Amino acid sequence: MAAAPATESFDALMARIHACQVCTRHLPHGCRPVLQAHPDARLLIVSQAPGRKVHETGVPFNDKSGEKLRAWLGIDNATFYDPHRVAIVPMGFCYPGKSESGDLPPRPECAPLWHPRLMPRLVNIALTLAIGSYAIRGMLGNQRKATLTATCEAWREYFDGGVLPLPHPSPRNTAWFQRHPWFETETLPALKRRVRKLMRD
Numbered sequence: 001m002a003a004a005p006a007t008e009s010f011d012a013l014m015a016r017i018h019a020c021q022v023c024t025r026h027l028p029h030g031c032r033p034v035l036q037a038h039p040d041a042r043l044l045i046v047s048q049a050p051g052r053k054v055h056e057t058g059v060p061f062n063d064k065s066g067e068k069l070r071a072w073l074g075i076d077n078a079t080f081y082d083p084h085r086v087a088i089v090p091m092g093f094c095y096p097g098k099s100e101s102g103d104l105p106p107r108p109e110c111a112p113l114w115h116p117r118l119m120p121r122l123v124n125i126a127l128t129l130a131i132g133s134y135a136i137r138g139m140l141g142n143q144r145k146a147t148l149t150a151t152c153e154a155w156r157e158y159f160d161g162g163v164l165p166l167p168h169p170s171p172r173n174t175a176w177f178q179r180h181p182w183f184e185t186e187t188l189p190a191l192k193r194r195v196r197k198l199m200r201d
Helices: 010-018 052-057 064-073 110-121 133-143 148-153 171-179 182-200
Strands: 043-046 086-088 127-131 163-166
Touching: 010 110, 043 133, 043 182, 064 171, 064 182, 127 133, 127 182, 133 148, 133 163, 148 163, 148 182, 163 182
Parallel strands: 043 086, 043 127, 127 163
Antiparallel strands: none
16 A cells, blocks of 8 residues: 555545545445544544444443443544544454454454554554553553563553553353453553543643
8 A cells, every 4th residue: 555645634534544445455445434533532442443342333331241341441533523522443343254263363464554554644642542462462562471461450550651451241251250340440440530631621
């Protein structure tokens, strides 16, 4: 794909992303990039990739996981879906399809292609949520611990630097939440306080 002109507007960049067809031959349901972003956004949510329902609606986190995530954040739908306040930029923008144990991983072409073009334009981000193992790897790199659980348990090490590693809010992770009560009693209250401040500033 040709490099963007230096003067490309943010709207033009988003239009190019939404028109992307790079992974067409790998995606059983076709390309439909799902994300939201604006340079004004203060909160950045980096997750794995859209699920089937999100692919069908074109609305990020328009599912049970999204309901739980908004509860974690303590914000309503109007705030969550305001790109001037919340940017949602997955590791893979398109639904990758199903595997035997859940959704397939995000396509490996996506983040290396688009994140370097998009992320530097999000100049007002004060907190990045890295949701799930792929996002944690992408956002923290070698700073992450050996496992997702260990990384999430060490959340204070990253929080002051503006990144919060989180498990995915999927109903599939109910047992994880039950095994790790500190997540609800320690991590989520701190997250809500930080988000409340960001949305107010």
